[in-house]
Amino acid sequence: MKILYFAWLRQHTGMAEEILEPAPQVATAGALIDWLIDRSPGHAAAFEQRSSIRIAIDQAFADPGDSIVGAAEVAFFPPVTGG
Amino acid sequence: MKILYFAWLRQHTGMAEEILEPAPQVATAGALIDWLIDRSPGHAAAFEQRSSIRIAIDQAFADPGDSIVGAAEVAFFPPVTGG
Amino acid sequence: MTVRVQAESFDLGAETDRLTAGRRDVGAVASFVGIARETNPDEGAEPVIAMTLEHYPGMTERMLAAAEADARTRWPLLDCLIVHRYGRFLPGDPIVLVVTLSSHRQAAFDACAFLMDYLKTQAPFWKHEETASGARWVAARATDDAAAARWTKKD
Amino acid sequence: MTVRVQAESFDLGAETDRLTAGRRDVGAVASFVGIARETNPDEGAEPVIAMTLEHYPGMTERMLAAAEADARTRWPLLDCLIVHRYGRFLPGDPIVLVVTLSSHRQAAFDACAFLMDYLKTQAPFWKHEETASGARWVAARATDDAAAARWTKKD
Numbered sequence: 384m385k386i387l388y389f390a391w392l393r394q395h396t397g398m399a400e401e402i403l404e405p406a407p408q409v410a411t412a413g414a415l416i417d418w419l420i421d422r423s424p425g426h427a428a429a430f431e432q433r434s435s436i437r438i439a440i441d442q443a444f445a446d447p448g449d450s451i452v453g454a455a456e457v458a459f460f461p462p463v464t465g466g
Numbered sequence: 467m468k469i470l471y472f473a474w475l476r477q478h479t480g481m482a483e484e485i486l487e488p489a490p491q492v493a494t495a496g497a498l499i500d501w502l503i504d505r506s507p508g509h510a511a512a513f514e515q516r517s518s519i520r521i522a523i524d525q526a527f528a529d530p531g532d533s534i535v536g537a538a539e540v541a542f543f544p545p546v547t548g549g
Numbered sequence: 550m551t552v553r554v555q556a557e558s559f560d561l562g563a564e565t566d567r568l569t570a571g572r573r574d575v576g577a578v579a580s581f582v583g584i585a586r587e588t589n590p591d592e593g594a595e596p597v598i599a600m601t602l603e604h605y606p607g608m609t610e611r612m613l614a615a616a617e618a619d620a621r622t623r624w625p626l627l628d629c630l631i632v633h634r635y636g637r638f639l640p641g642d643p644i645v646l647v648v649t650l651s652s653h654r655q656a657a658f659d660a661c662a663f664l665m666d667y668l669k670t671q672a673p674f675w676k677h678e679e680t681a682s683g684a685r686w687v688a689a690r691a692t693d694d695a696a697a698a699r700w701t702k703k704d
Numbered sequence: 705m706t707v708r709v710q711a712e713s714f715d716l717g718a719e720t721d722r723l724t725a726g727r728r729d730v731g732a733v734a735s736f737v738g739i740a741r742e743t744n745p746d747e748g749a750e751p752v753i754a755m756t757l758e759h760y761p762g763m764t765e766r767m768l769a770a771a772e773a774d775a776r777t778r779w780p781l782l783d784c785l786i787v788h789r790y791g792r793f794l795p796g797d798p799i800v801l802v803v804t805l806s807s808h809r810q811a812a813f814d815a816c817a818f819l820m821d822y823l824k825t826q827a828p829f830w831k832h833e834e835t836a837s838g839a840r841w842v843a844a845r846a847t848d849d850a851a852a853a854r855w856t857k858k859d
Contacts (some may be wrong), residue, residue, distance in 0.1 A: 384847065387760070389758060389760060389830055390758055390830035390832070390841050391826070391841050430842070432726075439760070439763060439828070442760070442762055442763035442766055451851065455807050458760060458763070460760070460829075461830060461841065461844075461845035462829065462843070463825065463826065463827060463829055463830065464829065464830055464831040464841075464842045464844050464845075465757075465759075465788070465800075465823050465824050465825070465826075465827045465828075465829030465830075465831070470605070472584050472603060472605060472675055473603055473675035473677070473686050476603075481686075501614050509579070522608060522673070525605070525607055525608035525611055529621070529654055533695070541605060541608070542674065543673065544675060544686065544689075545688070545689035546670065546671065546672060546673050546674055546675065546689065547669075547673075547674065547676040547687045547688070547689050547690075548602075548604075548633070548645075548669050548670070548672045548673070548674030548675075548676070556724055558757060561715065561716060561717050561720055561721075561735075562715060562716050562717015562718065562721075565716055565717075565737065566717075569739065569796070571796075572796060573741065573742035573743075573795035573796050574741060575739050575741065575796075576738065576739055576740075576741040576743075577736065577737075577738060577739070578736065578737040579734075579735070579736050579816075580716075580734070580735045580736075580737075581732065581733065581734050581735075581809065581812070581813070582720065582732075582733040582735075583731065583732060583809065584724065584730050584731055584732070585731075586728065586729060586730065586731040586807065587729060588728075588729055588731075588807065594738060599796065600760045618777035639726060640728035641724070641726075641728050641730075652741065652743065654736065654738065654817075654820055654824075655817075655851060657736070658736070658813065658816070658817045658820075661734075661813070662809075662810075665728065665809055669809075685781075697811060
């Protein structure tokens with residue numbers, strides 16, 4: 384599974400993306416965040432303002448409760464500030 | 467006093483403008499229309515759809531009851547259909 | 550802040566480049582170009598071969614300048630351009646250009662729409678259309694008046 | 705109907721000329737250009753030296769195409785163009801272009817404003833501003849969300 388980080392999440396994790404295989408019990412986007420937070424202090428910092436973090440599963444906006452089973456790509460980012 | 471005609475009023479009168487000195491008792495735009503109607507069949511035809519005719523006195527929209535005393539320019543035209 | 554009433558065509562890109570050149574405060578440039586159409590606004594009517602716009606020289610410029618001044622009191626505009634052509638046009642010919650510059654998009658959009666509604670309903674222009682079966686003066690459209698009335702109801 | 709996400713700049717005049725070329729059915733071309741500003745949206749904040757827009761390649765294009773399809777179901781558009789740039793911009797640099805073509809002006813204006821509200825609030829772009837005292841990620845603005853919400857309340 385490809386995990387993508389944008390904006391200040393990318394700066395905290397120190398990477399734009401990583402390829403990971405989460406444990407089988409990590410079935411939702413919210414559970415994936417819990418799992419990622421344990422990977423490094425940078426990951427923990429990235430997800431600190433957790434309520435403001437937006438999620439996309441396979442390039443579609445998603446909620447923390449949405450399933451990531453079978454997803455190829457999960458992205459985490461701040462609220463968008465385009466144009 | 468310069469009298470201006472636009473669009474189909476101009477076509478009916480056969481002229482874009484004329485310089486006239488209305489009789490002294492012709493004090494309002496409405497009275498001026500009455501006075502102009504008697505000048506020619508073309509003028510009468512121009513003012514036939516009288517309720518739809520718009521008036522400008524010295525380049526400002528006006529009503530039939532508005533005074534033309536001292537005005538330099540009175541224009542008559544159909545509802546505008548710009549742009 | 551500029552108003553031009555002219556026979557010549559205009560260039561949207563050149564006009565907006567000129568308006569924004571050297572500025573660092575403009576965030577939003579809204580623009581509108583009105584074009585002569587072959588299709589008649591009345592359903593099922595004949596195609597338009599050409600259209601002639603007649604106007605009231607002097608009064609037109611005065612009214613467009615007043616409309617622009619009105620727009621500037623309603624929205625925080627950084628600059629504004631109105632170009633309106635007169636004469637004979639073929640389908641596809643550009644007729645009217647409005648460009649509004651502001652810090653934020655909503656002011657630019659609203660002022661641009663306001664000025665176009667004004668041009669359509671208040672400015673002394675008259676449209677004469679040629680079709681295969683003859684020519685006619687175009688009647689005022691109720692939808693245009695309704696669009697313009699939005700801006701007075703607001704107050 | 706075109707969506708482009710690119711680093712290169714764009715030319716408003718050339719794009720609208722291309723969209724209208726040879727057509728006789730277009731009466732209204734509404735367009736919007738969003739430009740990098742020196743002035744910070746927050747009152748009293750420091751001048752912006754430069755701004756970097758980061759985006760989510762793939763998802764951005766997909767979302768803009770969906771927004772365009774949505775606009776086409778809401779308004780009778782004859783054509784539509786969205787160009788959004790990414791990268792680093794100086795004040796005065798053009799960032800985003802939306803052009804909408806319709807028979808009538810209201811549809812063109814509304815669709816253009818709708819697409820801009822969508823770009824500001826839904827498309828995955830993130831703005832990073834540099835000022836004399838440092839750099840920061842720009843926070844989402846409540847007024848932008850309110851502007852976008854207009855279009856959902858309607859239905």
